Amino acid sequence: MRAARLSVVTAVTAVTALAAVTGCTSKSDAKDGDRVIGVTATDSTCVTSKKEISAGHLELAIENKGSKVTEVYILFPDDxxxxxxxxxxPGTKQRVTAEVKAGDYRIACKPxxxxxxxxxxxxxxxxxxxERDPRLDKAVxxxxxxxxxxxxxxxxxxxxFVKAIQAGNLEAAKAAYAPSRIGWERTEPVAESFGDIDxxxxxxxxxxxxxxxxxxxxxxxxxxxxxKKITATEKTLAGQLTTDLTDWQKRVGKAEITPTSMANGAKExxxxxATGKVTGEEERYSxxxxxxxxxxxxxxQKSYELLKPVAxxxxxxxxxxxxxxxxxxxxxxxxxxxxTSSYAFTSYDKVGAAGRKELSDAVNALAEPLSKLAAAVAK
Incomplete structure (x- = not known):
């Protein structure tokens, strides 16, 4: 989990997706600079080159001229x-493509x-x-x-997991913790489109x-x-976790998913x-x-396999x-x-520096071509 999250889906009122591409515009509706919105971010400003654009494919050309790592969002007015x-x-540039319908949006930089x-x-x-390839509709x-x-x-x-916590059973709760997170981690970007659940x-x-x-x-x-203890506070928090995840479960079906958002989500x-698991920051206690x-x-990989025929x-x-x-x-x-048929993995604190670097290198080797998937399905 990051301090700020990526979304690969939108609410039903819009079609979206940013996908990491390098110097690539989508389809014939992007002519030269007509479909490009420049975004210049600093530690205190967020300057965009256009305030209005017609619906269809567009491209964001982002440059961070500040001293801090930043994020750039496209948001609905309700956040x-x-x-x-x-x-x-700092000092880097990124180009991403987007497909949007008519409406009001916000571009936000988060230094x-x-x-x-x-x-x-x-x-x-x-x-x-x-209109898109019917195979992509099937993938969606x-x-x-x-x-x-x-x-x-x-x-x-x-x-x-919650039952073990509410029973005060520390070891049973530990055993149930990681399995309870697998489905969330597989589809995490879907929840992020709603903003408030993650x-x-x-x-x-x-x-x-x-x-x-x-x-x-x-x-x-x-x-x-x-x-190493379960108090009344944890029991209450466990109940709240059930409530919040039930909300997520009910809202998944209200998300609109596009081929480009699937590809972008795979990259994210x-x-x-790269930013949480390889570093050991995500599960720093367990x-x-x-x-x-x-x-x-x-x-x-699920998103990729579904999009693979067109790519x-x-x-x-x-x-x-x-x-x-x-x-x-x-x-x-x-x-x-x-x-390999189970999810019983080595505790990450037992993975040394060399092993972590090997994992990081493999992630980076996959992330680079994966950033091009959205462009491949948008052609």
Whole structure:
């Protein structure tokens, strides 16, 4: 979990997705600079080159001229997340494509990846998004079903976790903790589009905003592994976790998912691994990071496999590379679980510096070509 989250889906009122691409515009509706919005971010400003653009494909050309790592968001007026690009380092540039329908949006820069951001209005006027390949509609339908299945399967596992906490059974709660998170980690970006669920259930202590009460899995993780006790507070928090995740389960079906958002989300799941799991920050008390790691990779690979037929046709070399890198990363992960049919992984505090670097290198090797998947399916 990051202090600020990526969304790969939108609410039903819009079609979206940002996807990491390098110097690439989408389809014939992007002519030269007509469809490009420049975003210049500093530590105190967020300047956009356009305030209005017609519906369809557009491109954000982002440059961070500040001294802090920043994020750039596209938001609805009510703060629902359309999509974002995180970890834009000082002095770096990123180009991302988007597909939007007519409506009002906000472009927000978040220096330091904190707070509500510095915002600029963006008005998207009339126009239409071109009809897409029927195979992509099939991929979207299959991914929607997958996301719902993961949410549905999570609730019984959470119930086991919560039951152990409410019974005061420390060891049973520890055993149930990581399994209860797998479905969430596989489809995590879906929840982030709603904005309010992720901060309740998956925030870390260092990701809290001013005035925010710490709730969710990681608050309970700390109690179980560091504090080594279950009090009335933890029992109450466990009940709240059930409530919040039930809300997530019910809202998954209200999210609109697009092919580009699926591809973008796959890349962001790899970024989740790079910024949280490989570093050991995500599960800093339980050291169950490799379980989350595997679930993130599985979620990314699911999106890829569903989009693969179209990507193969548009960019066969990219598909060859992605197949190779997914296989290499999965093989490496299998070194850390004795039984590949189970989710019993080595405790991450037992993975030394050399092993962590090897994992990091494999993640980066996959993330780079994965950033091109959205462009491949948008052709």
């Amino acid at each position: 629902r997340i359309v999509s974002e690009r995180e970890n834009i380092g 330091g990846m904190k707070g509500t951001g510095i915002r600029q209005n963006l008005k998207v006027t009339g126009g239409s998004v071109a 339908a299959a991914y929607r079903e997958y996301a719902q299945e993961q949410a549905d399967a999570t609730l019984p596992l959470v119930a086991t 901060p309740k259930v998956d925030v870390r202590a260092d990701g809290l905003e001013a005035g925010q009460t710490w709730t969710g899995w990681h608050r309970l993780e700390k109690a179980l592994w560091q504090d 799941l790899l970024d989740e691994v 050291h169950t990071d490799l379980i989350d790691f595997k679930a993130n990779v599985e979620g990314a 193969q046709e548009n960019d066969a070399a990219l598909v060859t590379d992605l197949d190779k890198q997914f296989a290499a990363l999965n093989t490496l992960l299998d070194k850390y679980r004795p039984n």
